[in-house]
Amino acid sequence: MSDRPHQPVPDAYRRHPLRSWLRLALDARRAARDGPAAVAARQEARLRVIVAHARAHSPFYRHLWAGLPDAPRLEELPPVSKPELMARFDDWLTDPRVTLGAVEAFVSNPARAGELFASEFSVWTTSGTTGQRAVFVHDRLALGVYDALTVTQTHVLTKGAILRALGKGLRIATVVATGGHHVSTSLVNLNRHRFPALARRLRIFSVLTPMPRLVAALNAFDPAVLIGYPTALHLLALEAERGNLRVRPALVVVGGEVLTAQARDTIEHALGTRILDLYAAGEFPGIAFGCRFGRLHANADWVILEPVEADFSPTPPDRASHTVLITNLANRVQPIVRYDLGDSITVSSASCACGSPFPVLEVGGRKGDVLRFPSANGREIAVLPLALATVVEKTPGVRRFQAYQTGDRELRIRIEPDGEADGEATWARVAGRVDSFLASQGIVGVGLVRDEALPARDPRSQKFQAVWDARPRPAALATRIGEPS
Numbered sequence: 193m194s195d196r197p198h199q200p201v202p203d204a205y206r207r208h209p210l211r212s213w214l215r216l217a218l219d220a221r222r223a224a225r226d227g228p229a230a231v232a233a234r235q236e237a238r239l240r241v242i243v244a245h246a247r248a249h250s251p252f253y254r255h256l257w258a259g260l261p262d263a264p265r266l267e268e269l270p271p272v273s274k275p276e277l278m279a280r281f282d283d284w285l286t287d288p289r290v291t292l293g294a295v296e297a298f299v300s301n302p303a304r305a306g307e308l309f310a311s312e313f314s315v316w317t318t319s320g321t322t323g324q325r326a327v328f329v330h331d332r333l334a335l336g337v338y339d340a341l342t343v344t345q346t347h348v349l350t351k352g353a354i355l356r357a358l359g360k361g362l363r364i365a366t367v368v369a370t371g372g373h374h375v376s377t378s379l380v381n382l383n384r385h386r387f388p389a390l391a392r393r394l395r396i397f398s399v400l401t402p403m404p405r406l407v408a409a410l411n412a413f414d415p416a417v418l419i420g421y422p423t424a425l426h427l428l429a430l431e432a433e434r435g436n437l438r439v440r441p442a443l444v445v446v447g448g449e450v451l452t453a454q455a456r457d458t459i460e461h462a463l464g465t466r467i468l469d470l471y472a473a474g475e476f477p478g479i480a481f482g483c484r485f486g487r488l489h490a491n492a493d494w495v496i497l498e499p500v501e502a503d504f505s506p507t508p509p510d511r512a513s514h515t516v517l518i519t520n521l522a523n524r525v526q527p528i529v530r531y532d533l534g535d536s537i538t539v540s541s542a543s544c545a546c547g548s549p550f551p552v553l554e555v556g557g558r559k560g561d562v563l564r565f566p567s568a569n570g571r572e573i574a575v576l577p578l579a580l581a582t583v584v585e586k587t588p589g590v591r592r593f594q595a596y597q598t599g600d601r602e603l604r605i606r607i608e609p610d611g612e613a614d615g616e617a618t619w620a621r622v623a624g625r626v627d628s629f630l631a632s633q634g635i636v637g638v639g640l641v642r643d644e645a646l647p648a649r650d651p652r653s654q655k656f657q658a659v660w661d662a663r664p665r666p667a668a669l670a671t672r673i674g675e676p677s
């Protein structure tokens with residue numbers, strides 16, 4: 193245990209960014225080396241700072257925590273949800289310059305992607321697991337922490353991989369579903385702004401691009417690092433097995449969905465590379481990193497995860513939780529304290545063979561199913577859940593949606609219109625956009641059926657899933673993704 197203050201003050205960070213950043217990176221290393229007690233001490237000290245800051249500068253939390261002691265225990269703080277925080281955005285944030293109106297105006301301009309809002313804050317938008325939009329604002333100290341945590345992961349790179357990355361000019365390809373200010377795109381654009389010399393080596397590829405064109409574009413770019421969703425990179429790895437995709441990156445980084453053992457194997461073998469698995473969210477971009485044994489370790493020195501039941505009582509270790517409460521210990525401008533993230537996680541009671549003191553966890557509930565439809569020439573074409581979600585969610589008037597495949601040529605969709613939006617007109621727009629998206633992928637003749645019910649949690653598991661395969665045949669689970677059955 194140590195009583196040193198582990199949190200550099202933001203003013204010091206502003207004056208000496210490099211020195212503070214080095215200090216953060218060294219501290220993250222030290223926490224990993226010194227073991228669980230050192231991690232717990234950091235958690236406690238940083239929680240005190242975040243709680244005091246939120247209480248002093250966020251009217252929302254000041255009101256919520258009125259009547260609690262000066263230094264409340266974590267369990268005493270009431271859980272909060274995204275809808276209630278978003279509804280009181282201006283009271284939630286701790287800097288009066290950051291209002292929802294000002295931030296929305298900023299993100300509505302795609303040309304400003306990657307710029308810092310008010311020269312201080314990175315702004316990310318996300319639709320999240322439950323399909324409800326949110327806006328996240330991260331301050332410089334938080335961005336420094338996220339960078340420092342990422343740097344501690346360089347151990348996944350072998351000497352050979354580093355040489356290969358240098359040989360490929362450090363080009364980084366990010367394959368994403370969304371543009372503008374959405375989380376992953378924002379991070380790429382932010383780095384383009386911060387490191388202008390590297391800007392043209394950082395490229396974004398849309399996962400909505402038909403596969404043959406995406407493969408050709410990646411072959412031409414020849415990235416050293418390839419970043420994307422596991423389902424998308426799994427499909428790309430199958431293209432590599434077929435000899436179409438010829439890139440051999442030094443490192444593959446996956447996040448946004450669950451990485452299955454099968455996808456990991458296929459990607460590692462087909463692309464001849466190591467994988468860094470990332471559990472990320474707009475609320476905290478590096479919640480957990482995968483180790484060399486393929487297990488996720490939470491960065492518990494900077495983020496607190498509490499697996500809980502539906503009534504927010506704690507879920508015991510080794511059992512899948514209903515949801516998880518997340519507390520971001522790095523970001524002060526938008527305090528996230530015991531926030532219902534919506535993911536089901538399982539924290540392991542056993543430690544990992546890699547020796548990391550950070551808790552081992554598994555994540556479920558982020559994953560939609562990959563859907564498969566026949567093309568005109570009889571081949572089966574895979575549709576990624578995140579790609580379909582993007583097409584539907586970006587339709588004006590859609591608040592939430594669910595889509596499920598009921599037959600080889602039938603897709604049913606539920607939509608919840610946004611506020612005043614007309615249901616029939618919104619449905620017509622959704623159907624038109626999904627039709628042209630499927631056509632762009634080479635899929636024709638799929639009947640779109642509107643399910644009049646509103647999007648809902650699964651009555652049995654109580655989990656919300658946006659996209660799933662509801663075809664009544666077990667083979668749908670057994671066949672390999674993207675391969676003709």
Ligand SMILES: [Zn+2]
Nearest residue numbers: 483487544546
């Ligand atoms: Zn491990």
